[in-house]
Amino acid sequence: MWRYSCSYVARTASNIPLAIDHRDIHQTKRHKYIVLSARKLTILFLPPFVLFKLVSYILRSIFYENVAGKVVLITGASSGIGEHLAYEYARRGACLALVARREDRLQTVASKARQIGSPEVIVIPADISRIDDCKRFVDEVVTHFGRLDHLVNNAGIAPLYMFEDHMCVADHASVMNINFWGSVYSTQFAVPHLRTSRGKITVIASVAGWLPTPKLSIYGASKAALISFYETLRSEVGSDIGITIVTPGLIDSEITQGDFQAKVNRKFVPLVTTERCAKAIVNSTIRGESYLTEPAWTRVLLLWKVFCPEVLNWCNRFLLVTSPKTSQSDATHKKSL
Numbered sequence: 001m002w003r004y005s006c007s008y009v010a011r012t013a014s015n016i017p018l019a020i021d022h023r024d025i026h027q028t029k030r031h032k033y034i035v036l037s038a039r040k041l042t043i044l045f046l047p048p049f050v051l052f053k054l055v056s057y058i059l060r061s062i063f064y065e066n067v068a069g070k071v072v073l074i075t076g077a078s079s080g081i082g083e084h085l086a087y088e089y090a091r092r093g094a095c096l097a098l099v100a101r102r103e104d105r106l107q108t109v110a111s112k113a114r115q116i117g118s119p120e121v122i123v124i125p126a127d128i129s130r131i132d133d134c135k136r137f138v139d140e141v142v143t144h145f146g147r148l149d150h151l152v153n154n155a156g157i158a159p160l161y162m163f164e165d166h167m168c169v170a171d172h173a174s175v176m177n178i179n180f181w182g183s184v185y186s187t188q189f190a191v192p193h194l195r196t197s198r199g200k201i202t203v204i205a206s207v208a209g210w211l212p213t214p215k216l217s218i219y220g221a222s223k224a225a226l227i228s229f230y231e232t233l234r235s236e237v238g239s240d241i242g243i244t245i246v247t248p249g250l251i252d253s254e255i256t257q258g259d260f261q262a263k264v265n266r267k268f269v270p271l272v273t274t275e276r277c278a279k280a281i282v283n284s285t286i287r288g289e290s291y292l293t294e295p296a297w298t299r300v301l302l303l304w305k306v307f308c309p310e311v312l313n314w315c316n317r318f319l320l321v322t323s324p325k326t327s328q329s330d331a332t333h334k335k336s337l
């Protein structure tokens, strides 16, 4: 029995590595074959795909959606990008529902939007981080106008701080509640109405959603979550609802006013005006584009992230965390908020 067991162990021990070797060799061959096929397919597929993108861009630029008389709900319309989105839609004759917490600001935006050309504007004060508020404003819009054509998820906050310096966990949660959950709640209640109207969702994420940006770790994470959520939703709803994901760079709004630029040491980055950003967003939405990055040059940074992440990290630390005038310890312990 002992001899049998020993010989069995010896046989098994000598067999196992051989069997694994065979499997490994087979797997490696398969992986090499897949990589080679993927490369060949990409090279073959790329030229017709680029042509297809060009043709569809031209077609979309000619046959874009006319939003006159359509109903557009904009969150965060009391200032900045949201305010100017309201004016852009008003210029095109859309009916508007404006949502934010500051009612007085919303009323001012509403009266200007009416003057510019919107046939009807309603104002709904609400906090998008509250699920009941989101249900209420979507219901109110549909009850008032009888339909919903565009939902623009724009409301957001961008607190600036080094992660280590800010120990208040509740603040991290509030960023997610407004930037991520606020958009998700509004979308959840709006989707049935948007399916009926074959409408559109525009979501204002941020370049910080795919570009590591010091002092915006939680903000960047909330925007990355948004991008991931809406990319997945796009696959689920198909052509019933168009989804445009917008990733703005630095835009001249309330968020970036005051001492923001000094805090993030970004004096060298030119700010885009809210008017220009809003115009690009509405144009992109009515053309049915899937993505918009404004200003367009920031897309170059995505290539840096893919091909030379170390260089990007070095630039981030040199330009945004430390500077020639700031010592490393000063920079990492300085409170930004």
Ligand SMILES: NC(=O)c1ccc[n+]([C@@H]2O[C@H](COP(=O)([O-])OP(=O)(O)OC[C@H]3O[C@@H](n4cnc5c(N)ncnc54)[C@H](OP(=O)(O)O)[C@@H]3O)[C@@H](O)[C@H]2O)c1
Residues within 6 Å of the ligand: 075, 076, 077, 078, 079, 080, 081, 082, 099, 100, 101, 102, 103, 105, 126, 127, 128, 129, 154, 155, 156, 157, 158, 178, 204, 205, 206, 207, 247, 248, 249, 250, 251, 252, 253, 254, 255, 256
């Ligand atoms: N400016 C930039 O450089 C930049 C870059 C990338 C992305 N973005 C994104 O663009 C969006 C608009 O920002 P902005 O630059 O236009 O800044 P903004 O002028 O500060 O506008 C933010 C808007 O969100 C609203 N809001 C904030 N919390 C809210 C809440 N809990 N419930 C309802 N509304 C709320 C604010 O209105 P109330 O305070 O009246 O509620 C305001 O109308 C944000 O999502 C931001 O993350 C901005």
